[in-house]
Amino acid sequence: MPLSISSSNSFKTTLWMFLGLVLIAGTIKMTLLYQIPQERRGIPNGYFAAKAQHSGRFDAVIAGDSRIYRGVSPEAMSTVLEDKTILNFGFSAAGHSPTFLKAAEAKLDRNGSKILVLGITPYSLTEVASVNKHYMENLSTTRLKKLTRPMERVWSPEETKRVYQYLAGTLDNYRQTPHADGWIESTRVPPDPTIALKTYRNLFRTRQASQRVQDELFEYIRDAKLRGVRVFAFRPPTTPAMESLENKHSGFDEQEFIPRFIEAGGNWITHEDRFCYTTHDGAHLTATSAVVFSKYLARSISQQLDSVGDGNKPL
Numbered sequence: 001m002p003l004s005i006s007s008s009n010s011f012k013t014t015l016w017m018f019l020g021l022v023l024i025a026g027t028i029k030m031t032l033l034y035q036i037p038q039e040r041r042g043i044p045n046g047y048f049a050a051k052a053q054h055s056g057r058f059d060a061v062i063a064g065d066s067r068i069y070r071g072v073s074p075e076a077m078s079t080v081l082e083d084k085t086i087l088n089f090g091f092s093a094a095g096h097s098p099t100f101l102k103a104a105e106a107k108l109d110r111n112g113s114k115i116l117v118l119g120i121t122p123y124s125l126t127e128v129a130s131v132n133k134h135y136m137e138n139l140s141t142t143r144l145k146k147l148t149r150p151m152e153r154v155w156s157p158e159e160t161k162r163v164y165q166y167l168a169g170t171l172d173n174y175r176q177t178p179h180a181d182g183w184i185e186s187t188r189v190p191p192d193p194t195i196a197l198k199t200y201r202n203l204f205r206t207r208q209a210s211q212r213v214q215d216e217l218f219e220y221i222r223d224a225k226l227r228g229v230r231v232f233a234f235r236p237p238t239t240p241a242m243e244s245l246e247n248k249h250s251g252f253d254e255q256e257f258i259p260r261f262i263e264a265g266g267n268w269i270t271h272e273d274r275f276c277y278t279t280h281d282g283a284h285l286t287a288t289s290a291v292v293f294s295k296y297l298a299r300s301i302s303q304q305l306d307s308v309g310d311g312n313k314p315l
Contacts, residue, residue, distance in 0.1 A: 095129025
């Protein structure tokens with residue numbers, strides 16, 4: 001019996017020592033992590049869950065993938081559309097499925113202008129994107145998950161790697177500043193417009209723009225128009241090399257898409273000079289270019305609204 005008690009006490013002592021070491025290591029790691037400048041720490045845990053579950057209602061919602069949440073600033077748009085409240089409802093690899101489009105529409109104020117703006121990228125029209133994995137995961141995040149997410153950073157291998165890189169002076173110069181309106185200000189110093197080309201080339205080997213996804217998008221626009229929603233869309237600016245790659249390998253035909261979009265009741269925004277902006281990786285706009293483009297986008301929407309009347313008034 002004394003031997004059993006001794007073994008039990010030894011196990012408890014070892015366990016407490018282990019937990020103590022874990023606590024110390026975790027505290028050191030988090031202390032070092034928070035020494036890294038905010039814009040170089042990555043996107044805070046819970047940011048996208050808060051966006052997916054946002055309870056606010058807005059005059060205009062911009063929906064799409066990472067080119068949208070990195071490339072469109074609602075604050076910049078509001079300098080042109082001064083009387084509109086605007087939300088960036090972008091998620092990684094988002095697809096324009098009925099589920100995602102209706103979720104974006106649900107963020108519109110029923111008594112507001114009811115403007116839905118879609119960023120049409122070739123990838124956003126693929127079957128894989130239409131699953132909307134990133135959006136759905138964040139939509140289903142529970143309150144408990146939100147409370148425990150900060151602790152995930154203690155165990156995260158990615159965060160451990162970030163701390164090591166910071167200590168070694170090898171942390172990359174990719175900087176991200178999330179905004180409450182859904183825009184993530186992104187910059188790489190220096191920019192490298194070739195980084196994303198290989199990634200997209202590989203993606204389009206197995207993932208093509210889907211006719212089914214496009215047909216469902218057009219059907220959604222017809223129905224949304226009956227509900228008084230004004231649907232605008234544009235192709236986000238990238239680089240000549242990226243757009244050429246997408247045109248050749250994605251299966252997306254912009255010249256066929258636009259007439260069908262307009263016929264369904266949508267308002268297409270054409271930007272003749274869409275290569276005048278700077279990307280930080282070949283796919284996503286730098287923060288400075290995102291602000292400039294956002295103002296252009298807002299002016300284009302404003303002009304179309306002025307020509308036929310605002311969405312909350314009889315047309």
